[in-house]
Structures are given as C-alpha cells and as structure tokens.
Amino acid sequence: MTAIEVRGLRKAYRGHEVVRGIDLEVGRGEVFALLGPNGAGKTTTTEILEGHRRRDAGEVRVLGADPGTAGPDWRARIGIVLQNTEDAADLTATEMVRHIAGFYPDSRPVAEVIGLVGLEEKKNSRIRTLSGGQRRRLDVALGIVGRPELLFLDEPTTGFDPEARRHFWDLIRTLAAEGTTILLTTHYLEEAEALADRLAVLAAGQIVAEGTPATLGGRAQAGARVTWHENGVARTEQVDDPTPLLRKLVAADTDLRTLTVTRPTLEDIYLNLIGAHR
Amino acid sequence: MSTLSFGVSRGHVELLQFLRDRTAMIFTFAFPAMLLLLFGTIFSDSYDQPGVSAAHVFSASMIAYGILTTAFVTMGAGLALDREDGTLKRLHGTPITATSYVLGKLLLVAFLAVAEAIILVAVGALVFGMSLPDASHWLAFVWIFLLSVISSSLLGMAISVIVKHGRTAGAILNVPVVALQFISGVFIYPVIQLPSWLITIASFFPVKWSAQGFRYVFLPDGMRVNEAAGQWELGRIALILGAWCVIGLVLCLMTFRWTRPDQ
Numbered sequence: 001m002t003a004i005e006v007r008g009l010r011k012a013y014r015g016h017e018v019v020r021g022i023d024l025e026v027g028r029g030e031v032f033a034l035l036g037p038n039g040a041g042k043t044t045t046t047e048i049l050e051g052h053r054r055r056d057a058g059e060v061r062v063l064g065a066d067p068g069t070a071g072p073d074w075r076a077r078i079g080i081v082l083q084n085t086e087d088a089a090d091l092t093a094t095e096m097v098r099h100i101a102g103f104y105p106d107s108r109p110v111a112e113v114i115g116l117v118g119l120e121e122k123k124n125s126r127i128r129t130l131s132g133g134q135r136r137r138l139d140v141a142l143g144i145v146g147r148p149e150l151l152f153l154d155e156p157t158t159g160f161d162p163e164a165r166r167h168f169w170d171l172i173r174t175l176a177a178e179g180t181t182i183l184l185t186t187h188y189l190e191e192a193e194a195l196a197d198r199l200a201v202l203a204a205g206q207i208v209a210e211g212t213p214a215t216l217g218g219r220a221q222a223g224a225r226v227t228w229h230e231n232g233v234a235r236t237e238q239v240d241d242p243t244p245l246l247r248k249l250v251a252a253d254t255d256l257r258t259l260t261v262t263r264p265t266l267e268d269i270y271l272n273l274i275g276a277h278r
Numbered sequence: 279m280s281t282l283s284f285g286v287s288r289g290h291v292e293l294l295q296f297l298r299d300r301t302a303m304i305f306t307f308a309f310p311a312m313l314l315l316l317f318g319t320i321f322s323d324s325y326d327q328p329g330v331s332a333a334h335v336f337s338a339s340m341i342a343y344g345i346l347t348t349a350f351v352t353m354g355a356g357l358a359l360d361r362e363d364g365t366l367k368r369l370h371g372t373p374i375t376a377t378s379y380v381l382g383k384l385l386l387v388a389f390l391a392v393a394e395a396i397i398l399v400a401v402g403a404l405v406f407g408m409s410l411p412d413a414s415h416w417l418a419f420v421w422i423f424l425l426s427v428i429s430s431s432l433l434g435m436a437i438s439v440i441v442k443h444g445r446t447a448g449a450i451l452n453v454p455v456v457a458l459q460f461i462s463g464v465f466i467y468p469v470i471q472l473p474s475w476l477i478t479i480a481s482f483f484p485v486k487w488s489a490q491g492f493r494y495v496f497l498p499d500g501m502r503v504n505e506a507a508g509q510w511e512l513g514r515i516a517l518i519l520g521a522w523c524v525i526g527l528v529l530c531l532m533t534f535r536w537t538r539p540d541q
Contacts, residue, residue, distance in 0.1 A: 050371060052536075072373035080371035085364035090298040091291060099291050103284060103372045126298075142368070 001028040002061075003150050003181040004049060009058035011044055018044050020205035022058070026198075028149075031172070031182045033192040036202030037274055042185040043083070045202070046154050049183065050080050063150055076104055079148030081139050081156050089128035093119055093138050096127060097145055104146030116174075117141045118167055132159035140168070144175065151175065153184045157191060169194055189267040201273050209273050217269040228259045281381070284374050288382020292356075293389055306352070306390060310344045311397050317465075318406050327500045329409075332467075337402025338496035339464045342489035344394035345426045346455050349387045353434030355447035356383060361535075362444045370536040380530075384431060391427045399496075408496060415495045418512065422491035425519035429484050432526025439533045462486035463493075468504035477506050484522040487515045 006024035010017065019041045026032040036042050047053040048060065051067035051074075060067060065074045088096045094110060101107035108116075114123045117137040122130055130138060136159055143151060153172075157165045165188075172195050176182060186192055192199050193213045200210040201217070209217045224242045228235055228249065239245050242261050249256060296302060317340075318333030325335075360366045369379055402408035411419070434451070441447045461476050462485040463469035469477060469486070480486040486506075493501065494510040502510050 052367065052370065072375060075371065076373040078371070082364060082368060082371070085368060087360070087363045087365040087368055088291070088295070089363075090295040095291070095294070099287060100368075100372060102287050103374050105373075146372070 002026065003028045003030070003063060004032075004183065005059070005061040006045075006049070007059040009045065009048065009060060010056045011041075011048060011053070012056055018205050019048075019055075022202075022205070022207055024200065024207070026181060026183060028181055029176070029179050031176050031184065031195050031197045033196035033199040034183065034185045034202060035187075035189070035192055035199055035270060036185075040202040041205040042202055043154060046152055046183065046185055050078070050152050051075070052080075076146060077149045079143040079146055079151040081143035081151070081153045083154045083158075085135070085139055089126065091127055092124050093127060093130070093141075094123045096138065097141050100142050101145045106147055107145050108147055110145070113141045113145045116144070116171055118164070133161060133164055136160065137164070137168075140171070148180065150181045150183070153182060153186075155185055155187060157186070157188065165191070189265070189270055193266045201270060203274055208276075209269075213266055216266065217273050219264060219266070219269045222264045222269070225262045226260070227262075228254065228256060230254060280373075281375060281378050284378035285381025286385065288374070288379055289385030289389075290382075292382050292386040296386060296390070306348060307394060307397060310340055310347060310394060311401055313343075314340050314398060314401050315405065318401075325501065325504065327498050330498060330501060331406065333406035334402060334408040334497060335467050335493065335501075337398060337406060337408050338492045339467065339489040341395050341398050341423075341492045342426065342462070342485055343455075343459055343464050344398050345391050345423070345430055345488065346458070346485065348390035348394050349427045349430035350434040350437075350455065351448070351451045352387055352390060353383060353431045354438045354441060354451045355444065356386075357435055357438035358441035358447045359444035361438075366536050376534060376536070380435070380534075383435075387427060387431050391423070395423065402496070411495050418491070419495045422488060422495065422515065422519070425516065425523060426484065426488040426491075429519055429522035429526050432523060432530050433484075436526055436529035436533055439535065458483055458485040462489055463506075464489050469506050470504070481506070481518075484519050487518045491515045491519075 002025055004024060004026040006022055009019055009022040009024075011019040018039070022041070022045060034042050034045065044053065048055045049062050049067055051070060054068055062070075063074065063077055067074075091099070094114060097113055098110045101110055101113075114120060117140050119134060119137055119141065122134055127135070127138065136156065140156060143153070157168055160168060169191070172182060184192070184195060196213060198210070198212055199216060200207045202208070211217070214220055223238055223240045226237050226239060226242050226245055237245060246261075314336055317336045321332040321336075323332040366379070399410075403410060437451065441450050458480070459465045461472060461480040462483065463480075464485065466472060469480070490505055490510065491512070493505075494512065502508060505511070
C-alpha cells in the first residue's frame with residue numbers, strides 16, 4: 001500500500017521552474033525524509049502534497065486522493081506541521097490545541113498531546129510568550145492532535161536545543177511505531193539518519209539520489225579511510241575494503257592504539273551529491 | 279452540523295483573541311465614541327424641528343460609521359492578517375471549511391457591531407439627551423443594521439485580497455471609510471450642502487443609505503426634509519443595501535483564497 005505516489009511533478013513560479021519532474025513513492029507506515037539545500041524545491045513539493053499549492057503538471061495521489069481537489073474528510077486523515085507560523089498569538093497553548101482538536105473526528109486528548117511535545121510548563125501561557133523552540137513544539141502538537149495517518153513535517157526541529165531534538169525524535173519514533181506514515185524535510189543529516197527508513201535528495205527541483213540512510217548515493221559501496229601511526233609517523237590509506245589491510249597490520253604486529261577506520265557519513269555523501277548538481 | 283459548530287468554535291477564539299488585544303479593543307470602540315462626543319459638543323446647528331440637535335443627528339449617522347469600522351475594517355484587516363500570520367494556512371490543513379471560517383469572522387463582527395451601536399446610542403441618549411425610538415422604528419433598525427453589517431463585512435472580505443500586508447491594512451481600508459463618511463451625510467449634514475454630483479457618487483455606495491436609515495430610526499419624522507430626496511426612502515435603502523450584500527457575496531466567492539498567491 002502506498003501513502004504517497006508522485007509521477008512527473010512540475011511547478012514553476014513566474015516562469016522559473018522550481019520542481020522539475022519529480023517521481024516519488026512512500027509506503028504506508030514509512031518514515032521518508034526529503035533532503036536538499038534551500039531552494040531545491042522541498043517546501044514546494046511538500047505543499048503540493050499537503051494540498052496547499054497547485055501543481056503545473058504531474059500525477060499526485062496522497063492517501064488515495066488528489067490533494068488538489070480533496071475535501072475535509074481527506075484533511076481529517078493528514079496532519080501538517082507548518083514552518084514559520086505566528087498565528088493565534090493571544091491564545092494559550094492549551095486553548096489552541098483544544099480548538100484545532102475540535103475539527104477532527106477522533107482527536108487525541110489535549111493534555112496527552114501537550115505532554116507528548118513537552119509543553120506542560122507552558123500550557124497556560126499565551127502563545128506569543130513561547131520561545132522559538134516551544135512554538136515549534138506547539139506546531140508539532142497541532143499537527144498530531146487529529147491522529148493523522150500521514151504526517152507532514154517541514155523542518156520540524158529548527159530552533160530546538162539538542163535535548164528537545166532528542167525528545168522530538170523519540171516522539172516521531174513513537175508515532176511511526178503506531179503506524180503513522182511520515183514525510184519529513186530537514187536540513188539536519190543526523191536527523192534524517194536517526195529517523196528515516198528511506199530518503200531522497202532534491203537538488204534544483206530534481207531527485208538526484210534515493211535510498212536508505214545506509215545505501216544512499218552508493219554509501220554502502222564507498223570505501224573506507226584507515227589511519228594509524230607507524231613508528232611515530234601518521235599513515236593514511238583509502239581502500240575499498242579495509243579487511244585485507246587490517247589483517248596485514250595485525251599480522252605485522254603494528255601498534256594499533258591510534259587506529260581509525262572511517263566510512264563516509266551521510267553528510268559526506270549528501271555534500272557530494274549536492275556539489276555534483278550545482 | 280459541523281459547518282455550524284466549527285464556525286461557532288472559530289467565533290469563540292476570534293472573540294477571545296480580540297478581547298485580549300487591548301489596543302485593538304480600545305481603538306475599535308473608543309474612536310467612534312470619541313468622534314461623536316467631539317462633534318456633538320463642537321457643532322450646535324439647529325434645525326426646524328424642536329428638540330433635535332446636531333448631536334442627535336451625529337449619534338444616529340455615526341452608527342453607520344461604527345459598522346464600517348467594526349465590519350468593513352475588521353474583516354478586511356482580519357483576513358489580510360490571517361493570511362499573513364499563517365492562521366488561514368493552518369486551518370486549511372484541517373477539516374474546517376471556508377464557510378465555517380467566514381462564519382466565525384461574522385460572529386466576531388456581529389458582536390463588535392452590536393457593542394459599537396450600543397455605545398453610540400448610549401452616548402447619544404445619556405450625554406446628548408437623544409430620545410429612543412418606538413417599537414416599529416426599532417424593527418427598521420434591525421433590518422437596516424443587519425443589511426449594513428452583512429454588506430460591509432462581505433465588502434471588507436473582498437477588499438482584503440488587495441491588502442498585501444497586515445500592517446498597511448488600516449491605511450488602505452481607511453481611504454474608502456473616511457472618504458465615504460464625508461460624502462454620505464455622516465460628517466457633513468445635511469447632505470444637500472454637497473455638490474449634487476458628489477451626492478450622486480455617494481448614492482452608489484451603501485454608507486449613505488445606512489446612515490439615512492439610522493437617521494430615520496432615531497430622528498423625528500420631520501427631519502426627512504434634510505435628506506437628499508426630502509424623503510426617508512426606506513424601500514430604496516433596503517434595495518441598495520441588499521444589492522451590495524449580493525455584490526459583496528459574489529466578489530467574496532470570486533476572490534477568496536486560503537493562501538497568498540505564489541511567491
């Protein structure tokens with residue numbers, strides 16, 4: 001079963017094409033991350049899938065419906081975590097969560113949602129007094145209060161401190177374990193690696209690589225860099241497979257106290273992919 | 279019926295937010311009342327009618343002004359702000375319909391317009407000794423008030439599409455509001471002092487008719503000689519305000535957008 005199906009998606013603003021033929025498939029229950037630099041078309045693509053923007057061309061099915069024409073029943077099944085919101089500044093966090101919860105047929109209890117995003121201490125504060133990170137957590141609360149089958153997260157952890165980010169990752173894993181399909185866009189590679197089952201890299205409106213965090217962009221086949229010290233001299237070797245080299249070093253009784261074997265990080269792969277498409 | 283209950287829920291949070299924004303509240307309510315106190319004190323024209331002062335005329339006419347600031351400006355600026363701060367985008371991602379959203383705004387406007395009318399009538403009656411009308415005039419008040427609020431709200435919604443930023447909304451929306459006050463017999467009365475072509479222009483817009491209607495409600499019948507036609511023209515008031523309701527609705531249906539156009 002697919003949650004999201006996209007074929008040949010295109011979108012231009014005033015003649016400038018920002019999405020140039022995207023194909024995408026996200027299965028039910030999958031956590032899918034969309035990576036890419038600013039201006040790559042991540043937000044435009046996400047907004048088309050959310051039903052916030054019209055597309056110029058291509059076929060799009062989200063939970064079996066066309067988001068361009070789908071109605072309230074379809075919206076009851078999706079959850080959207082927006083970027084850069086400033087709405088409802090004079091309501092309290094609890095009031096706003098309760099208000100939005102009222103639009104869904106099977107919403108989560110308000111107190112539970114406030115707890116899930118860690119806003120208990122601020123639940124009765126006016127939204128305008130929340131910090132940037134707290135405001136984002138409220139956005140997440142509003143996105144999940146309707147128990148969505150499919151959750152859109154557009155750069156959800158911007159402005160989070162490291163502890164809040166870990167807490168948020170746990171929340172996403174909980175939602176995923178409950179079977180929620182999640183489409184995530186992020187700038188943080190370690191976030192994609194920690195959360196995503198699969199990911200795709202967007203550059204200049206096209207998907208330039210797709211895979212799992214372990215295999216993206218040939219990461220599984222990429223070689224390793226081995227470094228160690230021999231008689232006080234730093235040695236470095238780049239090899240496809242470190243096994244024979246390590247055997248040789250062990251056999252030669254080399255001092256391996258400073259040995260490192262480094263495989264490319266997701267960030268290395270990502271920067272390579274982006275660099276090649278500039 | 280979820281359209282109705284979602285609309286009431288919207289109306290509740292709209293009102294909550296308005297009441298918590300002290301600045302907006304004070305200016306919306308205090309400004310027309312202050313103008314009425316000033317005008318009623320400064321101008322002391324007398325008419326051929328015993329017991330009618332300029333302050334009574336202003337008290338009645340300025341209900342039309344109060345409706346413009348509460349309905350037209352609240353709608354126009356409110357929609358522009360909701361588009362800007364993400365309120366509309368947020369709601370569009372939930373199962374709520376545009377009808378419920380607009381219903382919520384109309385509930386807010388209805389509350390504000392009624393409160394504003396009460397303040398103006400209270401100032402007129404308590405400060406300037408204006409006498410309150412009988413039941414049949416109150417009945418006319420109800421339909422004139424409803425048609426005025428609905429047409430103003432719908433036109434405010436329609437004009438919000440040309441307001442690009444919330445912070446310029448007040449400036450843009452006040453241009454028609456102030457201009458129409460001057461030519462519609464609210465600030466300048468009797469309206470026959472104006473050049474006839476200006477009266478003709480004013481007659482195309484709803485403000486003249488709504489101000490005339492409120493003067494019918496609160497002034498003695500003999501005051502009709504000061505109107506442009508020398509008559510209260512109740513039928514024409516209903517016709518023109520009704521027509522603006524229809525025009526406003528059509529414009530809203532044609533122009534309403536959940537989000538700002540593509541950047």
